[in-house]
Amino acid sequence: MVSASTSTQTAAPIRLGMVGGGQGAFIGAVHRMAARLDGHYTLVAGALSSDPERAKASAAELGLDPARSYGSFEEMAQAEAAREDGIEAVSIVTPNHVHYPAAKVFLEAGIHVICDKPLTSSLEDAKALVEVARKSGKLFVLTHNYSGYPMIRQARQMVQEGALGEIVLVQAEYPQDWLAEPIEREGQKQASWRTDPARSGAGGAIGDIGTHAYQLASFVTGLAAESVAADLDSFVPGRQLDDNAHVMLRFKARGGRQAKGTIWVSQVAPGNENGLKLRVYGTKGGLEWVQADPNYLWYTPLGEPKRLITRGGAGANAAASAVTRIPGGHPEGYLEAFATLYTEAAQAIRAMRDGSTLPEGLVLPTAEDGLAGMRFIQACVTSSRNDAAWTRLDTL
Amino acid sequence: MVSASTSTQTAAPIRLGMVGGGQGAFIGAVHRMAARLDGHYTLVAGALSSDPERAKASAAELGLDPARSYGSFEEMAQAEAAREDGIEAVSIVTPNHVHYPAAKVFLEAGIHVICDKPLTSSLEDAKALVEVARKSGKLFVLTHNYSGYPMIRQARQMVQEGALGEIVLVQAEYPQDWLAEPIEREGQKQASWRTDPARSGAGGAIGDIGTHAYQLASFVTGLAAESVAADLDSFVPGRQLDDNAHVMLRFKARGGRQAKGTIWVSQVAPGNENGLKLRVYGTKGGLEWVQADPNYLWYTPLGEPKRLITRGGAGANAAASAVTRIPGGHPEGYLEAFATLYTEAAQAIRAMRDGSTLPEGLVLPTAEDGLAGMRFIQACVTSSRNDAAWTRLDTL
Amino acid sequence: MVSASTSTQTAAPIRLGMVGGGQGAFIGAVHRMAARLDGHYTLVAGALSSDPERAKASAAELGLDPARSYGSFEEMAQAEAAREDGIEAVSIVTPNHVHYPAAKVFLEAGIHVICDKPLTSSLEDAKALVEVARKSGKLFVLTHNYSGYPMIRQARQMVQEGALGEIVLVQAEYPQDWLAEPIEREGQKQASWRTDPARSGAGGAIGDIGTHAYQLASFVTGLAAESVAADLDSFVPGRQLDDNAHVMLRFKARGGRQAKGTIWVSQVAPGNENGLKLRVYGTKGGLEWVQADPNYLWYTPLGEPKRLITRGGAGANAAASAVTRIPGGHPEGYLEAFATLYTEAAQAIRAMRDGSTLPEGLVLPTAEDGLAGMRFIQACVTSSRNDAAWTRLDTL
Amino acid sequence: MVSASTSTQTAAPIRLGMVGGGQGAFIGAVHRMAARLDGHYTLVAGALSSDPERAKASAAELGLDPARSYGSFEEMAQAEAAREDGIEAVSIVTPNHVHYPAAKVFLEAGIHVICDKPLTSSLEDAKALVEVARKSGKLFVLTHNYSGYPMIRQARQMVQEGALGEIVLVQAEYPQDWLAEPIEREGQKQASWRTDPARSGAGGAIGDIGTHAYQLASFVTGLAAESVAADLDSFVPGRQLDDNAHVMLRFKARGGRQAKGTIWVSQVAPGNENGLKLRVYGTKGGLEWVQADPNYLWYTPLGEPKRLITRGGAGANAAASAVTRIPGGHPEGYLEAFATLYTEAAQAIRAMRDGSTLPEGLVLPTAEDGLAGMRFIQACVTSSRNDAAWTRLDTL
DSSP: OOOGGGOOOOSSOEEEEEESOOTTOSHHHHHHHHHHHTTOEEEEEEEOOSSHHHHHHHHHHTTOOGGGBOSSHHHHHHHHHHSTTOOSEEEEOSOHHHHHHHHHHHHHTTOEEEEOSSSOSSHHHHHHHHHHHHHHTSOEEEOOGGGGSHHHHHHHHHHHTTTTOSEEEEEEEEEOOTTSSOGGGGTOHHHHHHTOHHHHOSOSHIIIIIHHHHHHHHHHHOOOEEEEEEEEEOOSTTOSSOSEEEEEEEEOOBTTBOOEEEEEEESOOTTOSSOOEEEEEESSEEEEEETTSTTEEEEEETTSOEEEEETTSTTOOHHHHTTOOSOTTSOOOHHHHHHHHHHHHHHHHHHHHTTOOOOTTOOOOOHHHHHHHHHHHHHHHHHHHTTTOOEESTTO | OOOTTTOOOOSSOEEEEEESOOTTOSHHHHHHHHHHHTTOEEEEEEEOOSSHHHHHHHHHHTTOOGGGBOSSHHHHHHHHHHSTTOOSEEEEOSOHHHHHHHHHHHHHTTOEEEEOSSSOSSHHHHHHHHHHHHHHTSOEEEOOGGGGSHHHHHHHHHHHTTTTOSEEEEEEEEEOOTTSSOGGGGTOHHHHHHTOHHHHOSOSHIIIIIHHHHHHHHHHHOOOEEEEEEEEEOOSTTOSSOSEEEEEEEEOOBTTBOOEEEEEEESOOTTOSSOOEEEEEESSEEEEEETTSTTEEEEEETTSOEEEEETTSTTOOHHHHTTOOSOTTSOOOHHHHHHHHHHHHHHHHHHHHTTOOOOTTOOOOOHHHHHHHHHHHHHHHHHHHTTTOOEESTTO | OOOTTTOOOOSSOEEEEEESOOTTOSHHHHHHHHHHHTTOEEEEEEEOOSSHHHHHHHHHHTTOOGGGBOSSHHHHHHHHHHSTTOOSEEEEOSOHHHHHHHHHHHHHTTOEEEEOSSSOSSHHHHHHHHHHHHHHTSOEEEOOGGGGSHHHHHHHHHHHTTTTOSEEEEEEEEEOOTTSSOGGGGTOHHHHHHTOHHHHOSOSHIIIIIHHHHHHHHHHHOOOEEEEEEEEEOOSTTOSSOSEEEEEEEEOOBTTBOOEEEEEEESOOTTOSSOOEEEEEESSEEEEEETTSTTEEEEEETTSOEEEEETTSTTOOHHHHTTOOSOTTSOOOHHHHHHHHHHHHHHHHHHHHTTOOOOTTOOOOOHHHHHHHHHHHHHHHHHHHTTTOOEESTTO | OOOTTTOOOOSSOEEEEEESOOTTOSHHHHHHHHHHHTTOEEEEEEEOOSSHHHHHHHHHHTTOOGGGBOSSHHHHHHHHHHSTTOOSEEEEOSOHHHHHHHHHHHHHTTOEEEEOSSSOSSHHHHHHHHHHHHHHTSOEEEOOGGGGSHHHHHHHHHHHTTTTOSEEEEEEEEEOOTTSSOGGGGTOHHHHHHTOHHHHOSOSHIIIIIHHHHHHHHHHHOOOEEEEEEEEEOOSTTOSSOSEEEEEEEEOOBTTBOOEEEEEEESOOTTOSSOOEEEEEESSEEEEEETTSTTEEEEEETTSOEEEEETTSTTOOHHHHTTOOSOTTSOOOHHHHHHHHHHHHHHHHHHHHTTOOOOTTOOOOOHHHHHHHHHHHHHHHHHHHTTTOOEESTTO
């Protein structure tokens, strides 16, 4: 893995397009900042909105060549694939139900895809997309951005090296409060599609943030859930999708030992902004990490005082250092973690462009990881409908 | 409620006896310090150990009159009841299985009982004890000491006053790490009886600390669990009782709204000492409290910045102030919270002694509360044996 | 040092008297709780107020024998010294200007003295008191209670053992906000005498809390100030004594190296309750401790991750363990630290009663320590009057 | 002020050059990331190193046109000023002693300057630079990057609006530990020039980080120091410049009230990475902010509970929101704050390019601010040489 800290603006930035992310969107702007930070991309085309007026205005605001502002992703894929200076990669930052059709046309047009999570709005689409991605031979990156945080990389390496012994417990949570009131009825754009099954899929909070929590837990521990027992609620009256989920997990056994865990996600817990937190416990030690304070990782070897490992600090390991831009005590944040995925994708794209092998140790979330997330969502929804009965992920 | 802050050594301290708590015990010393702090008790008799030598040595160490150091609690109850200056109250600080028989003889001998938790080692004993206590007309206090913390009283009053709106979520956890290794096999006294079904009952961690978490959640919110789905584990090989429990809760509906919750307790999570934490969320706000830092209470009215309410500080309410001894910023701790239960018990005992009514607003945990805790333990154990099936508490 | 954790109510508690601490007082109640916690004392006499009515009422409230409630400390010293069952020790908890005359009569009457800080209201009295204490052969303990915290004992031992290398920097601060408004004019009793030179002496905040900060810094590091440069202010218009002080310190050189430091104390800094904080840095590591969260001690060996040492936790050393009552994660607080001084005083008094040598490692603050504190106050006041010129302590 | 959150890649990015910042440098890479994040600049030219080989290699790594990689800043200024597509602005990221000569030639060539702090290496240069900047009519921005943090903007607005009443106290500190050992002797590049008077100027820690602390305090409170009393030390034997500084401040009176303060900076305090902290207290409330956790601002209105204001959260004011990119709970960091200065500079440059007036409320640090910082450094050095005598800033 090339260090993010040494990555820089380069002679040949990757030509990037974007689907979604027009005015009023949130995550599109995040993707653009992430793409810019380390200087590996240049945004040259877009199908920024399904609304033609908004698409045009958004493109102008971003300084795109009007000729490369498209009315639909299909049109864009076709036109860009035909250009000599066409886009090499596309960022898909739409509501969930568009991920699959959009990703399909770009991958099939030979264009690398960087796609927001969750993978799709249905398990069927997810399975299909995995196939499409596999066949395309192109890069497909799912932006589970939290896995780009240096201290998460640190944690993952520590688990792999056995610092925690055998993992027995994984506690993840992701409480928010922004949907504590029915703001979707007041036309708030983010709330509107996230609470709509047609655009989000079967999962509300469990799909939007539950997949993040599950992906992060798996990323750090290397564990996959065998089955879940879930209790999903819509606490705001009239809401169609869950806004709170309690999940108990049984992980697939490893070395004869079965780890257990819980995931709690909520969008109705006042006082929580983006309270993603991960705690992992093994036979020899424990780790604790909080997304809002991401430059710290608590590590407790059993029977010793707690240690506070800091990004860029004395205890940082190779995996953390590889994605660290600035010294300890000068905080990096959410955009830096997001940018790390873009930077690593750029490394992969350049390697593929050169016909060389992918960088060693590449840990970018893939379509398969996205499918695992979709199985997790579906298993939680199914379990909840069955009164929280244990539901296996691999039979879905 | 008389303020603990004004309570003082008085002319006529209450004569107290103790069952258990001899050398090597932990909780007995805690009860003694709690009884001494506000000066309402004088310890004058004891059956401090089932081992006669240890009982005698322990009594001497405590300066008890050798004539009032007894070989058994039965002997003690009989002898003290017969004395004109006999004990007025007794503290029972033995392993769980002794709680019921000991409490029974003292209550029936007309002696008030202050008993450590959980109530008993079996649900049957618990039901019987409730009856005995009721018939006796004597005070029975269960030392769920965490409910004595000022900021917990503050939280309870705030919920009662509607500061949080209707409660929708309750998240409680109590992780520890002291049983991460099989120290019960090395003769560690505390570990030994706590992992032994004959002395502890059917619950391990769920009984020892799960009841604390559940009691605290109920105490603050006024909610009782309707049913639980629990997954209990013994992660340390060979351990007979659970050392980790994941519990999902459905509370009894109130005002047409059913709150949900989770409880996680563990004795095998490295890095956790006594990590009791309670979070309560309602339609209008949230609260967060951590036992290790008990002088702080986070309060978030929905849509406003978080506020840090401190014991003795500007935002403290009447319930908190009533049990506050010293000014804000000078921390009170575990012993002070424990002492508050003893002080409130003293107020009740004096009122009963005088034939007057009990102090208004008395919130001491009772035998009924203990029975609720035993139902919680049993429901969790039963649910776990049934693959985490939802199990009602009231049918047990 | 005998462990506070094993200390208990004993056969022969020490007979204690009290001067000051009647109704409306704050610190008297604290001393009484501290004396009671570990069961080493019984309060039997008092001259609780200079106001005869209040003295009588206070004594009744505390259940004192009316015959042993005295109108003045002189009367009390004379009467108690004459009784066979007279007090063995007295707690002096009056405003500062009474410390010297009261301590003098008790010490000369052969009664041990436990005295609140600062030592006296003038440097002259302080020097005289040191002489009186020395000649008396009795115990004189100054209740610099913060030095009773287990993590402070831990820090002291670590410094002594060289864990920090040679000390170069000491940063202490003690901000409060309770005097941010002129409450002394509204008759608030605590504020009234603390802002009155006749009763407090020449120092306001610097005397009341500055001495605490300085004593704690010296206690932990073993360093004494050589000179200070101080800038004292009375930010509340009309206030006679300082309510804020900035102090730069130069410590006496040790091993050829001169450490430096600063002390900031304030009573007018909104948001601070009792924000005593100590940071010590040496050539090999650093320590950080905050009084409001006293069960934690941050330790950073240079070039390694920070470690969080907890009272009762895995990293606790002998000095901390000796004064620890309950396990890690169950917080001890201000009263426990205060009680530790009383318990250690009891150990000393019993040793003196038996004619045996004082317990090894006794670290109770003495009259000499109190004199050092008075020199610190005077040097700060003098420096501030001289436009913050460096002022030596040993020439005062 | 245009909101950073809405700022985006645009049609016409500003052409930027860079002086310094070649391989091995630290702050150059930071400036480049800051310039890229919001998409307002494109780096097209550089004099990246005084070492020609390193300059060339660095330029290649950055993808610069070799023809625009210059051997000296003089050459670059001349060549770029002559090009039609020449740079519009230049970032100067060299050691301090180069700031003045470099800034001079660019300003005189009509090129805007963004310059790292401190302004220069001597007070004389600083005064001269202020003149040059004034005469040039070009933008000169000093990258006191901490003033770009949203919660610092929040604090500044709150002070201006009177939320704190009249300011009485300002406590700033900036401890680090990276120079705790004499690493400058081992050729560490950053340490080497920062401890060298010829390249840094008269101040070591006081110049490198003391100016940051002082600038931040002034920025938030609007107060300027009247005089300082400083005690500077070089704790590492043989070090030529100070590595620790204790400073007492007296601010210029405002409204008849003189605020006081302290600044502590250190590079030898183990356990501190970049521990910049600012506390401001007024007659009505207090604020507290810590750079390592920059998304939080503690606010305490006198007599009320503390409130935790979060970037992007409910209590954020207009000044904070204007420079906020992403929602609360998703942390922004050091690079985002730095980028805000670049984005605001871009707004100013575009306004100047269009001949329109500068954006209202522009708060970019100027050459005058830099001169104030140089006076602060010089006053501290002078005071320390005079045994910490009070030294006025305006007479220097």
